[in-house]
Amino acid sequence: MSTLKFKLTLAFDGAAYHGWQGQRSGRGVEDQVQAALGRLFPGASPLVASSRTDAGVHARGLVAHFEAPRDEFKMPPRHLALAINALLPDDIRVLAAVRVRAAFNARFDAISKQYRYTVWNHPVMDPLRRGQAWHVPRPLNVAAMRAAAALFVGTHDFRAFTSKRPGVLKDPVRTLTRCEVRRRGPELTVVIEGSGFLYKMCRAITGTLVQLGEGRLPADGIGAMLAGGDRRTAGMNAPAHGLVLWQVRYRRR
Structure with a gap:
């Protein structure tokens, strides 16, 4: 069967969802997008995404691809995003939809991902930001946080900065x-x-930087945390609602 492949760039408010990945409950963001595609193109392939997100985490630049049978695709490609959005809930939107080469893979072709975490550092929380930012009312030593953040750049064993999940962590080395x-x-x-x-x-990482900025963790402790590989030595996990998958980058071809 001849198919056409499309790349979608998606934004969503993750508050109502159990992350991107499809769930038995149907409360994954993926479930909503796949259902919309299925109504437009009954033969659409399963979505392949650049990333998963945790429950409650947002995105404004998650990328996914899918294939549709050529004989089912009867609209101008420029109308695809509008057609999908008409079938999605208001908290999920396709920002862009473009046709791509058959070899494109949203997951394996990605060369970098950028996340942004927002902290509202004021005694009083802005009520308009409460679903998008972590309220930290205590003063923070931002200079110390910046110096510590720079120490994460490079290739490190990040096992002190991950949470346990089923299975064995095969490779804790990542490059920032x-x-x-x-x-x-x-x-x-x-x-x-x-x-x-x-x-x-x-x-x-964000929780550790905030607790360091509060003076609750040593300002010079990042190197020891990375070297020790013990999750108990690093800081807390920042709440999910302040995190956004901001952008996924691909090589130009």
């Missing part, structure tokens, strides 16, 4: 190309970019 803390008024943004991440790794 960017880890920085930005401040704009009471809003802090932790930007983390790399080729891949362990389970809850971004949340563990």
Whole structure:
């Protein structure tokens, strides 16, 4: 059967979902998008995504691909995003939909992923940000957080910054190309970019940086945490609702 392959760039508010991955309950973001595709193209292939996200985590740049039988695709390609969005709940949107070469793979062709975590550092929480930012009312030493963040850049064993899940952690080594803390008024943004991440790794890094900024963890302790590989020595996992999968990068072809 002749098929056409399409790349989707998706944004979603993850508050109501159990992460991207499909669930028996149907409460994965993937379930919603796959159902919409199935209504448009009964022969559509299963979605393949660049990343999974945890329950409650948001995205504005998750990438996925699917294939549709050529004889079922009867619209101009520029109408595809609008057609899918018409069948999705309001908290999920396809930002872009483009046709790609047959060899494209949203998961294996990705060269880097960027996550952003938002912290609202003020005694009073902004009620308009409560679903998108972690409220940290205590003062933070942002200079110390920035210095510590720089130590995560490079190739390291990150087993101290991942949570246990079923199975054996085969390879805890990951490479970060960017880890920085930005401040704009009471809003802090932790930007983390790399080729891949362990389970809850971004949340563990952010939680550690915040607790370090509060003075609850040693300012010079990141190197020892990485070297020791013991999850108990690092900081807490930041809450899921402050994390956004911001962008997935691919090589230009």
